[in-house]
Amino acid sequence: MDTLHAVRARGITKCFGDVVALDGVDLDVTQGQIHGLVGPNGAGKTTLLGLLLGLAVADSGRLEILGAPVGRAFDAPEGVAGFVDGPGLYPSLTARQNLAALARLRGLGAYTAAIDEALDQVGLTAVADDKARGFSLGMRQRLGLAAALLTKPRLLVLDEPSNGLDPAGKRHVHGVLNRLAADGASVVVSSHRMDDLEAMCSEVTILATGRVVFSGPIGKLAAENRELDYRVRTSDPGAARRLADGMAGIRVVDDTPIRQDPELLVVRALVPALDELVAGLVKSGVAVRELAPVVSPLEAAFLALTEPSQGADR
Numbered sequence: 001m002d003t004l005h006a007v008r009a010r011g012i013t014k015c016f017g018d019v020v021a022l023d024g025v026d027l028d029v030t031q032g033q034i035h036g037l038v039g040p041n042g043a044g045k046t047t048l049l050g051l052l053l054g055l056a057v058a059d060s061g062r063l064e065i066l067g068a069p070v071g072r073a074f075d076a077p078e079g080v081a082g083f084v085d086g087p088g089l090y091p092s093l094t095a096r097q098n099l100a101a102l103a104r105l106r107g108l109g110a111y112t113a114a115i116d117e118a119l120d121q122v123g124l125t126a127v128a129d130d131k132a133r134g135f136s137l138g139m140r141q142r143l144g145l146a147a148a149l150l151t152k153p154r155l156l157v158l159d160e161p162s163n164g165l166d167p168a169g170k171r172h173v174h175g176v177l178n179r180l181a182a183d184g185a186s187v188v189v190s191s192h193r194m195d196d197l198e199a200m201c202s203e204v205t206i207l208a209t210g211r212v213v214f215s216g217p218i219g220k221l222a223a224e225n226r227e228l229d230y231r232v233r234t235s236d237p238g239a240a241r242r243l244a245d246g247m248a249g250i251r252v253v254d255d256t257p258i259r260q261d262p263e264l265l266v267v268r269a270l271v272p273a274l275d276e277l278v279a280g281l282v283k284s285g286v287a288v289r290e291l292a293p294v295v296s297p298l299e300a301a302f303l304a305l306t307e308p309s310q311g312a313d314r
């Protein structure tokens with residue numbers, strides 16, 4: 001009953017002139033949770049993250065961060081760190097000097113060891129004395145993360161931190177965020193990459209034109225989901241297709257680019273019908289060698305929930 005909330009937002013509204021960037025947004029992020037924020041361009045993600053970081057104030061609604069109500073002043077709430085629109089760095093300073101400057105600005109004492117630790121956490125020790133000017137986008141993102149970690153945040157707010165990261169860098173960042181959450185901190189992270197969010201987050205909030213269209217566990221999204229397209233690779237594609245064609249609840253999808261591969265069957269179905277297809281294939285002596293959704297359940301739900309409003313928006 002008494003779950004500790006890192007973020008509790010109710011009815012948050014934020015307008016820029018005539019543009020309603022956030023329209024009655026509710027958000028709950030519990031302690032130790034990595035919460036994903038996803039939505040089409042212009043959905044309001046950055047605006048919401050900016051409110052959590054104290055970079056702007058809501059026009060109306062209630063916002064509590066780490067148990068304290070957020071007032072009307074622009075101010076980073078105590079215990080919160082992160083960035084929106086890319087991390088702010090000094091290009092002419094090295095990675096280490098950037099962190100030292102930030103530590104001084106924030107009045108953090110005895111920072112040398114903390115800086116080394118933060119650089120190590122994000123995997124930048126080897127380039128600690130290189131100037132940020134020469135850093136790739138992925139390296140800058142990691143340095144931004146190191147800057148946020150330096151403050152030992154209880155709530156970390158990151159706008160598209162995986163931008164520019166290669167797969168190894170992404171795994172590294174996921175590891176950092178997971179450890180942070182395991183130690184009890186909360187993370188709110190936006191991304192356009194569904195695979196990224198699925199790998200990191202236990203819960204997601206989907207925004208579309210400033211409104212929450214889903215908020216909750218990713219598993220619930222999948223369970224509530226409608227029909228999905230599945231790739232089915234079998235030992236006998238012809239027989240598999242004939243069987244699928246004759247089954248109720250199964251639609252063979254022909255118009256997908258994946259059909260360039262003649263061995264592959266793509267079917268649209270709910271899970272129970274798919275189960276029946278698999279059972280039927282096995283019964284007919286056709287081996288199932290691959291079975292996977294064409295797009296992830298999160299991506300399918302994202303498209304289904306946001307496409308109409310995207311259309312209305314533009």
Ligand SMILES: Nc1ncnc2c1ncn2[C@@H]1O[C@H](COP(=O)(O)OP(=O)(O)OP(=O)(O)O)[C@@H](O)[C@H]1O
Binds near residue numbers: 016042044
């Ligand atoms: N400072 C501002 N002045 C005017 N309009 C703004 C401002 N900031 C955001 N907006 C508008 O508010 C809406 C939400 O923008 P926001 O940047 O929060 O969306 P987003 O979901 O982060 O988009 P993206 O995925 O493209 O980063 C957009 O229509 C945007 O144009």
